[in-house]
Amino acid sequence: MKTTISQVSKYVGQEVTIGAWLANKRSSGKIAFLQLRDGTGFIQGVVVKAEVAEEIFQSAKNLTQETSLYVTGVVAEDNRSPFGYELQVKDLEIIHESTDFPITPKEHGTEFLMDHRHLWLRSKKQHAIMKIRNEIIRATYNFFNENDYVKIDPPILTGSSAEGTTELFHTKYFDEEAYLSQSGQLYMEAAAMAFGKVFSFGPTFRAEKSKTRRHLIEFWMIEPEMAFMDHEDSLTVQEQYVSYIAENVLQNCKLELNALERNTESLEKIKAPFPRITYDEAIDLLKEKGFDDIEWGEDFGAPHETAIAESFEKPVFITHYPADIKAFYMKPDPKRPEVVLCADLIAPEGYGEIIGGSQRIDDLSLMEQRYEEHNLTGDAYKWYLELRKYGSVPHSGFGLGLERTVAWFAGVEHVRETIPFPRLLNRLYP
């Protein structure tokens, strides 16, 4: 019976054949332990000299790292391994012998590993991170589909900027100037007016000269947009969505969290509702914590966010930022127009801003005023203004950065390990 490692629990006591690679091995004169991986998981294969033909034992002992092979053996329960099963090997057939695999079990530097990202992805740690990424994507589709959202795909090549013009990737669109999308939001607003509740999931691009553990040049964002929902309604959606991700990762990624030695106690606390503080309260909190020179009107950097997050066990919403440091489309608070109806969701443990969101300006004349202030002219922005002209309604939305969320749940330090092929300031390879 040909099967995969993920399915072996169905075949306890039976003989199966698995296509696999040799991740690592250990052997003595009488026994060889093969660490096998097939993409779906990792399992130990045990080859006992006395129980197989001599040439099989020799071939097992001589296997080199990343050699591909078919392994045939009997599945047995094994309480000592976190996976719970092992394979008592009866036969093996080499498909392709691998020589001098560059990534050995010894320690390597990050740049070396990044240069070999195409091979590094095979490692147990990277496998666990990508499986958690996959689980977050799966949970995202489930959550929004179950709640009546329609998935809408905004364009990637655009003629306008959504989040300011300094971080745009320029490209030529035949004879016209075009950009790679920084955010699908403006298009998602149009979609919300057509479908009510929508979400997108796609790559976005920021030509940011930032070299921090939280910044990628190309990253993936989930952007829900909801008609007839105000700022408060949107916060409720956000905390339910993030709690749902937490519940699913904890339930479905036990092996992966274990492989990453992730402390799950903090993840178990991620349950709605989340605490909320205003920007004003955040400023006070920072002053109390010794950030003496922070002034009202300044944006928060990573150290500020980390300090604020330390005061809470759960992710925390910071709401009502000054209008001047936020995007042109955010709705001013009617009670206090110098601040906007927005929130950033800050993750605990130093993972920083995971979500940025807001209620959008729905009034045509106010939006026209913002256009003037921000110099948004030309046909590229005309259509967005028209959304305020034909049956404008209150609406809100947000963007969750996938890689920062994966880093947080997986407990990895840097976002570069949370995307298969990271695009960084100095890296377009592999």
Ligand code: 4AD
């Ligand atoms: O706060 P941002 O810039 O918000 C927007 O783009 C809105 N248009 C979203 C919306 O309301 N539809 O980005 C949203 C999130 C951030 O909170 C962060 O998680 C992530 O995207 N993000 C990045 N992740 C990795 N690398 C970068 N350079 C990122 N920039 C933003």
Ligand code: MG
């Ligand atoms: Mg933001």
